[in-house]
Amino acid sequence: MDPAKIIYVDNNATTAVAPEVLEAMMPFMTTWYGNPSSPHPFGDYAKRAVDHAHGQVATLLGCDPDEIIFTGCGTESDNAAILSALEIDPKRRRIVSTAVEHPAILSLCDVLRRRGYHVDLLPVDHHGRINLDQLRGLVTDETAIVSIMWANNETGNLYPVEEAARIAHAKGALFHTDAVQAAGKIPINLKDSVIDFLSLSGHKLHAPKGVGALFKRRFVPFNQFIIGGHQERGLRAGTENVAGIVALGQAADLARAHMAEERTYVAGLRDHLERELLASCPDPVVNGNPEHRLPNTTNISFKYIEGESILFLMHPFGICASSGSACTSGSLEPSHVLRAMGVPQIAIHGSIRFSLSRFNTRAEMDVIIAKLPPIIHRLRQISPYGR
Numbered sequence: 001m002d003p004a005k006i007i008y009v010d011n012n013a014t015t016a017v018a019p020e021v022l023e024a025m026m027p028f029m030t031t032w033y034g035n036p037s038s039p040h041p042f043g044d045y046a047k048r049a050v051d052h053a054h055g056q057v058a059t060l061l062g063c064d065p066d067e068i069i070f071t072g073c074g075t076e077s078d079n080a081a082i083l084s085a086l087e088i089d090p091k092r093r094r095i096v097s098t099a100v101e102h103p104a105i106l107s108l109c110d111v112l113r114r115r116g117y118h119v120d121l122l123p124v125d126h127h128g129r130i131n132l133d134q135l136r137g138l139v140t141d142e143t144a145i146v147s148i149m150w151a152n153n154e155t156g157n158l159y160p161v162e163e164a165a166r167i168a169h170a171k172g173a174l175f176h177t178d179a180v181q182a183a184g185k186i187p188i189n190l191k192d193s194v195i196d197f198l199s200l201s202g203h204k205l206h207a208p209k210g211v212g213a214l215f216k217r218r219f220v221p222f223n224q225f226i227i228g229g230h231q232e233r234g235l236r237a238g239t240e241n242v243a244g245i246v247a248l249g250q251a252a253d254l255a256r257a258h259m260a261e262e263r264t265y266v267a268g269l270r271d272h273l274e275r276e277l278l279a280s281c282p283d284p285v286v287n288g289n290p291e292h293r294l295p296n297t298t299n300i301s302f303k304y305i306e307g308e309s310i311l312f313l314m315h316p317f318g319i320c321a322s323s324g325s326a327c328t329s330g331s332l333e334p335s336h337v338l339r340a341m342g343v344p345q346i347a348i349h350g351s352i353r354f355s356l357s358r359f360n361t362r363a364e365m366d367v368i369i370a371k372l373p374p375i376i377h378r379l380r381q382i383s384p385y386g387r
């Protein structure tokens with residue numbers, strides 16, 4: 001596969017490291033490789049770089065630098081927030097989340113159920129929306145934490161996290177949001193917010209894999225998840241991934257500086273792609289809530305065919321997207337998000353997620369618009385469902 005010919009529209013899976021990010025992080029793997037804990041100027045240089053990155057990520061989120069804890073990934077941030085809330089108040093043994101969370105939350109909830117905790121997962125409607133009155137009914141005086149994602153990775157749906165946080169607080173519960181897909185794509189201002197914890201991940205915003213961050217509001221009690229040394233003010237042990245942290249800081253700066261213009265640019269590309277595919281493919285359906293979604297995501301079902309086959313036939317054109325059914329142990333496992341939305345099986349299996357970034361171009365969209373409809377028509381003709 002020639003990397004120069006790839007049309008990468010799978011940015012909710014991971015993103016390219018931005019050139020400026022790579023440039024910023026490289027010296028910390030070559031020249032300035034010191035340990036931030038070392039008591040000499042070489043270590044101090046790394047420490048100052050980590051401190052600076054705290055400020056950069058805090059500026060992106062509108063919080064204070066000491067409210068940012070660097071972690072290894074979004075999954076770690078999610079786990080750390082929830083497990084901490086359960087440890088802080090052992091009498092509260094209930095968790096509320098949604099049926100459409102990422103496995104970083106849902107698999108943890110499964111484990112917690114097996115450990116005897118009570119987990120309620122809010123259902124969603126056919127657009128993937130939650131009902132706040134239903135949330136109100138689920139949160140009790142025994143709820144330790146409510147965790148609701150800011151943006152869904154499959155549909156791009158945005159959730160009313162601020163209102164949800166208020167509902168959690170009314171019963172004395174903490175509130176966490178998985179903002180792994182939202183951070184860097186839409187404005188977040190935690191100063192005007194009551195959210196207690198927020199997770200993000202470097203590789204979703206043009207920093208490398210292996211670095212994440214957890215926002216923990218000042219004075220919110222916290223039990224550290226990774227225990228050991230005194231790094232991150234004693235809240236997350238382990239020698240810092242200095243290069244990754246510097247990269248995340250730089251990526252946060254870039255995201256903030258270009259957010260407004262990128263939102264218009266990327267949403268414009270997405271809308272062009274979506275409009276043209278809807279016009280040229282047989283009965284397509286957009287999954288999710290078109291009114292409230294990320295600017296970069298569209299999830300379209302092409303009924304009666306397999307998403308995996310669509311992906312396979314797009315590969316020769318270099319088009320890399322993702323499908324709503326994942327291949328696990330030889331069988332196609334339909335997306336839990338689309339299932340929770342009540343999307344019929346016949347449409348789930350033929351769903352494709354296109355997730356864009358600022359590195360995509362209109363010419364790339366036009367290649368997809370030209371190549372995909374014939375693939376859909378061809379697959380429909382040979383569909384075992386006889387369409």
Ligand code: PLP
Pocket residue numbers: 012013072073074075076078102104149151152153178180181201202203212
């Ligand atoms: N949460 C959401 C919504 C995600 O999309 C992802 C990754 O796809 C994660 C959490 C996990 O992040 P990481 O890959 O950094 O562990």
